[in-house]
Amino acid sequence: MSRDEFERLCEEYLKSVLPLEQRERLAAYLESDPQALREFVDQVQLHQGLNELHAARDPQELATSVLRELRYAREAEGFSRAVVERVNSTDARRARFRVKFIAAAAAACVLLSLVLLQYSKAPVNPPAQIAAIMQSAPGARLIRDGNTVEISAETALQNGDLLATAGDAGTLVELADKTRITVGAQTELSFTESSAGAQLSIPAGNIDLKVAPQAAGRKLSVVTPQATAEVLGTVFSVSVDGSSTTLSVSEGRVRFTRSSDGRQLEVSAGQSAVSAPDAAFGIRESATAVAEVKASGRQMLFIVGDTALNAGDRAIAARLKGRGDEVLTLALNDVTPEQISSARMILVSSTIVLEGDALAQEFGRRLKESRAAVIVWEPRLYPELGISAGDNHGRDWGTVLRTREIRIAQQGHPLALKRSGAIEVTTEPAQLSWGRASEKATMIATAENDPSKAMLFVYERGATLADGTAAQGARGGIFLFDTAAGKLSATGWSLFDALCDWSWDRAPKQ
Amino acid sequence: MKGQRVLSDEEIEQALARAQAGDSEAYGLVVYACQARLRAFVARYVLREAWVDDIVQQAFVTAYQNLHKFELNTDFPAWLRTIAFNHLRRELAKASRRHDRERDYVAELAARELSQRLDKDSPRDDAMLDALRDCVSGLPQRTRTLLSRYYEEGLPLQAIAEELDRAADGLKVTLFRVRAQLKACIEQKLAAGRGDP
Numbered sequence: 024m025s026r027d028e029f030e031r032l033c034e035e036y037l038k039s040v041l042p043l044e045q046r047e048r049l050a051a052y053l054e055s056d057p058q059a060l061r062e063f064v065d066q067v068q069l070h071q072g073l074n075e076l077h078a079a080r081d082p083q084e085l086a087t088s089v090l091r092e093l094r095y096a097r098e099a100e101g102f103s104r105a106v107v108e109r110v111n112s113t114d115a116r117r118a119r120f121r122v123k124f125i126a127a128a129a130a131a132c133v134l135l136s137l138v139l140l141q142y143s144k145a146p147v148n149p150p151a152q153i154a155a156i157m158q159s160a161p162g163a164r165l166i167r168d169g170n171t172v173e174i175s176a177e178t179a180l181q182n183g184d185l186l187a188t189a190g191d192a193g194t195l196v197e198l199a200d201k202t203r204i205t206v207g208a209q210t211e212l213s214f215t216e217s218s219a220g221a222q223l224s225i226p227a228g229n230i231d232l233k234v235a236p237q238a239a240g241r242k243l244s245v246v247t248p249q250a251t252a253e254v255l256g257t258v259f260s261v262s263v264d265g266s267s268t269t270l271s272v273s274e275g276r277v278r279f280t281r282s283s284d285g286r287q288l289e290v291s292a293g294q295s296a297v298s299a300p301d302a303a304f305g306i307r308e309s310a311t312a313v314a315e316v317k318a319s320g321r322q323m324l325f326i327v328g329d330t331a332l333n334a335g336d337r338a339i340a341a342r343l344k345g346r347g348d349e350v351l352t353l354a355l356n357d358v359t360p361e362q363i364s365s366a367r368m369i370l371v372s373s374t375i376v377l378e379g380d381a382l383a384q385e386f387g388r389r390l391k392e393s394r395a396a397v398i399v400w401e402p403r404l405y406p407e408l409g410i411s412a413g414d415n416h417g418r419d420w421g422t423v424l425r426t427r428e429i430r431i432a433q434q435g436h437p438l439a440l441k442r443s444g445a446i447e448v449t450t451e452p453a454q455l456s457w458g459r460a461s462e463k464a465t466m467i468a469t470a471e472n473d474p475s476k477a478m479l480f481v482y483e484r485g486a487t488l489a490d491g492t493a494a495q496g497a498r499g500g501i502f503l504f505d506t507a508a509g510k511l512s513a514t515g516w517s518l519f520d521a522l523c524d525w526s527w528d529r530a531p532k533q
Numbered sequence: 534m535k536g537q538r539v540l541s542d543e544e545i546e547q548a549l550a551r552a553q554a555g556d557s558e559a560y561g562l563v564v565y566a567c568q569a570r571l572r573a574f575v576a577r578y579v580l581r582e583a584w585v586d587d588i589v590q591q592a593f594v595t596a597y598q599n600l601h602k603f604e605l606n607t608d609f610p611a612w613l614r615t616i617a618f619n620h621l622r623r624e625l626a627k628a629s630r631r632h633d634r635e636r637d638y639v640a641e642l643a644a645r646e647l648s649q650r651l652d653k654d655s656p657r658d659d660a661m662l663d664a665l666r667d668c669v670s671g672l673p674q675r676t677r678t679l680l681s682r683y684y685e686e687g688l689p690l691q692a693i694a695e696e697l698d699r700a701a702d703g704l705k706v707t708l709f710r711v712r713a714q715l716k717a718c719i720e721q722k723l724a725a726g727r728g729d730p
Contacts (some may be wrong), residue, residue, distance in 0.1 A: 027706055036639060038690075050638035063639075064646040069712035071576040072665050075585070085586075086564040089593045093557050166697070424618035424650035 024051050032064055037070045043454065044424060084219045092285075093248075097365035152179040153216040154198045160208075162189025170353035185213040188228065189377060201235040208261075213407070222246060229262035234275075250298035252290075253278040259290075267299035286357065289331040291346075303362060305353035305375045306330050306340075319528050324366045324395075328374035331356050334509035335488035336372050342508075342516065343370075354385065366395045367530040368523075373401040373456060394484075394496045396526035400503035402456040409490035410482060410498050411458035413446060417457045421476075421505050427512075428471040429478045429502055438467045438481065438521050440514075446473050456504040461489035468502070468518075479518060480501035484529055497529035540566040549609060553600050560600075564593050567610055573662035574614050578638050578651050588624065592617035608714035621651055660726055661719065676711055682710065710726050 024032075032049045041049065053060040156165070156178045165172040172178070180186070180196065186206065188194050194206040198221055207210055210228020214221065221242035224231070226248060234243055234254045243254040245261050249268040252261055258274040270279050272290045273471035277289045281298045290296050294306050325343065327336045330352055330367040343350045347377045353362070355375040365371065369390065387407020390397060397408070402420035405411035413419035426449045434443040444466075448455075457476035460466060463486055482488060482498040499522050505513075511519065540548075545566055551559035568589060572628075574660055575588050595616050625648040633720065675697070682693045694701040 030706045030709035031702055034708055046637065046639055050642060053642050055640060060642055060646055063534070064643050065716050066652070066709060067643055067664075068579060068650075069584070069646070069715055070575050071579055071659070072573065073669075073680060073684045073712070073715075074582055075573050075576045075679065076662070076665060076669065082565045083566055085568050085590065085593075086561040088559045089590060089597070090557060090596050092590065093597055212664050269713045340709065 025047070029059065033066050034467045037066065037325070038289050077186065081219070082215070085089070087217060087219055090250075090443050094268065120532070151220065152199065153182060154180040154214055156180065156186070156239045157197050157203075158193065158195035160191035160193040160206075162191060163187070163194045163206075164189075171214055173491065182216050183212060187211045198243075199237075200237065205231040207231075220244065225261060225263055227263050229260065231258075231260040233258045247282075247298075249282055251280040251282065253280070255347070267297060267302065269295060269297050271295040286354075287331075288354075300428040300482055303351060303359070304357045306350050307351055320378075321347075321368065321523075321530075322349045322366075323351075323368040323370060323527075324358070324362060325350050325351060325352045325370045325372070326355055326358055326375060327372045329354060333374055333506055335373055335503065335506040336508070337506040338511065339372065339519075342519065343523075348523075354511060356514065358386075360389050361390045363393050363395070367392065367533060368396045368527055370400055370523075371397065371404060372401045374402075375401055391492075392495055394498075394531045396484075396497040396530040398499045398501060398522060400456055400501050402458050402500075405458040406490075406495055406498060408498065409488035409492055409494075410460060410464070410480075410500055411477075412431055412461055412489045413459070420457065422454050422456045424454050425472055426450055426455055426471065428464075429455070429468040430474070432466045432469050432474065435466065438465075438479065438518070438525055440517055440521055442514070446514055447512055448502065448518065450512045451510050453507040453510045454504050455502040456500075457502065458500050459489075462486075462502065463487045463489070479522070481522070481525065496531065497526050499526055534589050536615065545609065546606060549600075549603070550605055552597065552678050553603070554603070557597070563609070567613060568593075570610055571613055571617060573665075575617050575621060576662060577654075578625065580643055580647070580711060584624060588617055588620045591620050596621070618651065622648065625651060660723055664719040664722040664726075665715065668715050672711070672714075679707065680711070693721070708710060 029049075029052065030042060031451065032045055033405055036046065036049060053063055056182055063426050067413045107407055114284075138231055141301075144276045156163075159174045159178075163174060164252070165174050165178060165180070165348075167181065168188060172184075172449075184195065188208055188210045189208050191206050192206070192208045194205040196212075197208060198204070199216075199220075202221075204212075204223070207229035208272075210230060211226050212230060213224045215224070216222075220237060220243050222244050224246045230245070232245070232254075237243060237254065240257070245252040245254075245266040247261065247263045249263075249266065250270070252259070252275055259270060259272040259277050262269045262271075270277060270290055272292055274292050275362045276291050279290050279296050279298070280286070283298075286304055288296050288304065290306060290308055290428055296304070296306055298304060312492050323343070325336075325340060332340060332352070340350060346503050363489070371390070375386075384407060390399075391408050399405065399408065399410075402411070402422065403414075405420050406414035411419050427449045428445045429448055430445045431442050433439055446491070455470075455478060456477050457470055458480070459475060460477040463503075464477065464479055464480045465481050466479075466480045468479040472477055477500060479502060480500050484494055484497050486494050488494050488498070501519065501522055503519070540562065545563060548559045548562040548566075551561060567596045571592060572585055572589050575585050575592075579585055579588070592613060592683075596613050600649075603609065670676065672680070679693060679697065682688045682696070683690070690704050692697075692702045694704050697704070699707075
């Protein structure tokens with residue numbers, strides 16, 4: 024590699040625009056030349072340093088964020104206790120708790136604002152009016168500094184105000200940016216405004232929001248005892264019921280953070296998510312969004328690396344949804360052993376990142392033991408599942424770069440869809456995965472130019488796997504890899520659908 | 534980092550004392566005042582910019598949770614960097630054993646090297662940011678414009694190349710060499726600061 028080329032590749036890597044093949048060349052070069060690696064890391068360090076030196080940041084944003092984290096950590100425990108108390112308490116006791124919470128929240132917000140403003144170089148006075156009550160349902164109360172304030176037409180809301188509704192829904196609030204909030208019955212909602220944006224805290228009840236586009240650097244967040252929803256421009260609802268918060272998104276996207284561990288989901292239109300101690304923290308398709316699609320009755324787990332889905336996983340989720348399948352999409356780190364053992368069908372994307380052999384082995388072991396029908400396109404998992412012969416990269420599993428074609432190996436098989444020879448499964452060149460399946464596998468398709476590389480293959484339940492054990496459930500390996508599903512041709516999708524149908528037919532009955 | 538008011542050491546100590554007494558809002562001031570230098574420290578050991586935010590936030594939260602162990606009137610920023618150091622070490626250890634050859638083996642190699650450097654460097658060493666700032670200010674105007682367009686305004690290289698009437702590939706090489714030049718300059722300044730010959 025010439026010096027100029029090395030320097031150019033380094034720059035492209037730092038900007039995250041280095042194509043895979045070039046990245047592999049750079050990696051090989053760095054591995055072979057320790058001096059080049061040191062130089063490269065010098066570049067990384069200087070690049071990040073220059074980023075920091077030049078970036079414009081609002082120091083108040085981090086301060087607010089850290090304080091919020093600390094507050095959640097304290098309140099998580101307090102709220103658990105409070106929820107139990109609320110369930111068991113009388114109305115009077117509940118009211119006292121509310122007033123205490125209201126006063127504490129208001130005091131904390133006001134104090135924080137004062138402290139930060141005092142020390143800010145260019146203090147910004149928050150607007151006296153941050154929102155207005157446009158319509159009030161019977162029994163709604165506005166509490167300011169612990170005192171009840173009468174609500175009249177277009178009552179202005181100030182920082183730290185708390186709105187509490189009674190048995191009727193329909194109270195309507197409009198924020199200064201024209202975001203509209205419909206407040207449900209038996210709901211408590213407090214308002215905090217800072218330069219970082221508006222924050223709505225909802226310890227109980229439910230709200231529907233139609234969020235106006237947020238100005239640059241501002242975001243609207245909705246905080247509940249269990250989670251935080253950060254708006255990325257959208258229409259959504261938040262419902263708090265005891266120890267559970269449910270987010271449903273109608274338009275746009277919302278970042279949903281579970282308070283107990285900071286895990287995040289990006290929930291898109293037509294999806295929902297729940298934060299509760301006994302619920303899987305994953306993305307669910309909203310019932311309203313799939314109402315027009317005839318439900319297939321199939322339920323499946325879709326295990327991915329990150330629920331902020333990449334193009335490939337997004338395409339798969341949309342395909343399954345379009346088929347009427349009920350899909351729970353979970354990040355690998357959030358999957359429990361019980362979910363694996365109780366699922367009927369599991370799809371595992373190559374976007375999962377297996378950090379170290381122990382986790383890979385543990386996940387692979389549980390998946391291998393599961394009676395569910397499993398479809399996998401992470402080839403590094405093939406050895407753990409016993410569906411390929413060994414774990415040597417390049418010999419037992421790997422990928423083919425920039426290809427569109429696979430070759431049908433068994434044209435009479437139903438999964439081959441009466442195709443033969445080389446077929447195009449993507450509309451543009453893509454990276455496709457393969458494994459070295461055993462002779463006990465049913466080989467449907469291989470790499471276009473190498474019959475030893477299995478690209479679509481299955482094992483029936485009870486069949487002898489490559490490692491000599493019996494398959495606990497139907498197993499399938501498919502050529503998809505990372506973003507390939509985003510480029511699938513109609514033929515490619517037909518093969519995927521056929522494999523899903525074949526697998527579901529073999530899924531355990533409940 | 535721009536526009537950030539620098540609090541005096543005394544103001545930070547007062548805020549820390551209040552935070553130790555349970556006033557978490559006072560801790561907001563500490564975060565406000567100390568974050569820029571902590572970010573600069575963390576940025577030296579990360580592969581991705583997004584890590585900086587995560588690790589800095591984690592460090593401040595951990596520091597608060599252990600604030601009772603901090604001795605007032607000692608070096609809080611250094612104590613904070615030690616906490617960030619531990620978070621960094623864990624992240625780099627994870628990144629360097631991903632066995633992810635197909636996707637980003639470059640990152641894996643770099644994480645191992647960064648991890649070694651982290652172990653060698655002292656979290657008490659806080660002179661790097663000032664040295665970098667000094668070195669950047671000593672660059673020719675044209676080079677400073679390049680860095681400003683690239684890092685501050687986030688312009689694509691192609692746009693900068695057109696503005697500066699240069700080829701984009703040539704600018705990539707230039708950026709590499711400017712950073713190498715800055716590295717040499719920083720080492721020189723740090724050595725002078727230590728009184729090395």
